[in-house]
Amino acid sequence: MRQRTVLISGAGVAGSTLAFWLVRHGFRPTVVERAQGQRSSGNPVDVRGTAVPVVERMGVMPHLRAAATRVPGLTFVTATGRRIGPLGLGRPSGDALEVPRADLARILYEAVRDDAEFLFDDTITALRQDTDGVDVTFERAAARRFDLVIGADGLHSGVRGLVFGPEADCVRHLGLYIATMPLHRTAADPSAVVMHNIPGRSVAVHPLHGEAGAAFMFRGPAIPGFDHRDAERHKKIVIAAYRDGDWDLPDLPDLPGRVRAATDFYFDAISQVRLPTWSRGRVSLVGDSATSVSLFGDGSSLAITGAHALADALAATPDDHEIALRAYEKHHRPLVTARQRGFQLAGALLVPSTNFGITARNLAIGLLPRVPRRKVASRTGS
Template sequence: MRQPTVLICGAGIAGPTLGFWLGRRGFRPTVVERARGLRSSGNPVDVHGAATEVARQMGILPRLQEAATHAPGLTFVAPSGRSTGPLRLGRPRGDDVEIPRADLADILCKAAGDSTEFLFGESVTGLKADDAGADVTFEHAAPRRFDLVVGADGLHSTVRNLAFGPEARFVHPLGLYIATLSLGQPAAHPSTVVMYNQPGLSLTIHPVRGTAGAGFIFRGPKSPGPEYRDPRVQRRIVLQAYTRYRWPVPELPDLTGQVRDAEDMYFDAISQVSLPRWSKGRVTLLGDAASCVSLFGDGSSLAMIGAQTLAEALGAAPEDPTTALRRYESRHRKVVAARQRGYRLGAALLVPATRAGLTARNLAVRLFPR
């Protein structure tokens, strides 16, 4: 029996998880990734709830636990300098882990490697689907035909753009921005995440695993202009927002210089993705490409859960992908829907817009368990 071929675009979290499960269900998955290697972003993400069980079934949970950040405390610092915490606020429980995103992606790719073809430094340039499959052209490789194409290529998905239409139709900025960078030095508080706030701004120092990372989440224009994709503009936006205040952050003695000179800064507008359907013929979407979610770090866990759900649906009906994709979307939309509604609470908690809001937030968190 011929093995169905599946092209998966994106080697982040969803892509290699899907490759792992499809390979074990008799498919031939190929993962294509624009970057020449795994991304270096060390931003911590959570693997929790049902995603922890996915990791256990994949046999990678011990490796995730070895790479975990082990920073269970969260301390809020008010503009006055007063600290509240450390609190156990939303930290992993039981076998759940918090892990640098790059380490999670690396572990997932290695787990999928024995049954999945990986093409790094490659990208999809054209996609023409019909009732039996899809013809795909690449930037460098020869054109190929696949039985199914999965866009697991994130918020700014190329597959979604080619198959469903322009990004502006489906990606809705929330008026919040995020920037992260590695500070290249240990955190002053090695077991605690410290969040500093001013109205409309948060600056978080995470100890990660010995090399601190800085996270900037801040309020800005609801509709970012196209120029915000330029790294020079991104640095200017961050500095314009944060240099209005003095920040008592020992890890950032030269905020202007450290942001300006950062080689690995990640920047984007925080957005939600909403489509009336995730599949179109032999093309489907997974992870952030289909349903970018809230500010609570659910994206990686939902990506792993969605990948397993999609693989299960395809494995149950390999000769009827239309039915399989419909079942996948029906099941996973229910999981995603509640998380997508949580962004207003997340914004109010992480980035209160006013000084009064900051005061109210800080009073409320003092009631949380220590």
């Protein structure tokens, strides 16, 4: 039997996981990644639920445990400085882990880097498919032909744009933006995520192995001409969003100055991808390119689970990609739909739009059981 070739666009969580399992199933994957290498930072994400047995079978669980953060819960700070929490909502338990996104992507990449071909600092510029394969044009590498092409290249997927149409036709802005950056100092409270709110805006300080990271979430309409790669404009947008209100925070003094000086700054709109199908011919999508959104960090778990489901489906019918891609979507779409439905609740919890909403949220949380710090620390090994 001829060894099937699969081009994967994106060397992140979904792309590396898919490459790993395709190799195990006898395929020959090539991964193309626009960046010059793996990112060195990132906000924490969860590996939980059906993703746990997948990473265990990949043999990377010991590495993930070593990289995991050890934060028991989420603490809200009121306008008077009173703390409410910590709240365990969305925090991992049992075998689930919270891991910085960059560490998760790196560990998954290292698990397959010696078995699959990786093309860094390159991207796909054109795709032309027929009944037998896909001709791919790259920005740098010579053109090649593959049996299948998979877009694992995130919310702003280039593969999706080439095959499924303009981003505006399939990505819906959900009225929220998020920005993250490291603070390059020790976290003032290494035992909790600490969140401050005013209507429509929040700032959270998250300890990552003792080092502080900041996350900004705020409400706003879609920005005309938004370019997800324009970091300088992103900083101006965040500074403008936080110009009003009392943000003289002990965890984050001189907020505008720190944003301007940040060298590792992530910003994007929180959006939801809506496609009637994730596959067209010999091209399919996995991870955020097909499935978004989560405000509780479990998008990475969906990416791992989806990549594994896709590899299994292709292995089940290697000579019939149409049956395989339909089976992948039938299996994975219900999990995605369930996660996407939780967006409104997550947004109301993390970024209430009014003072009344903040007060109601704080009162409701004040009635919930707290996370026992000592018990959580012993469970996570800290």
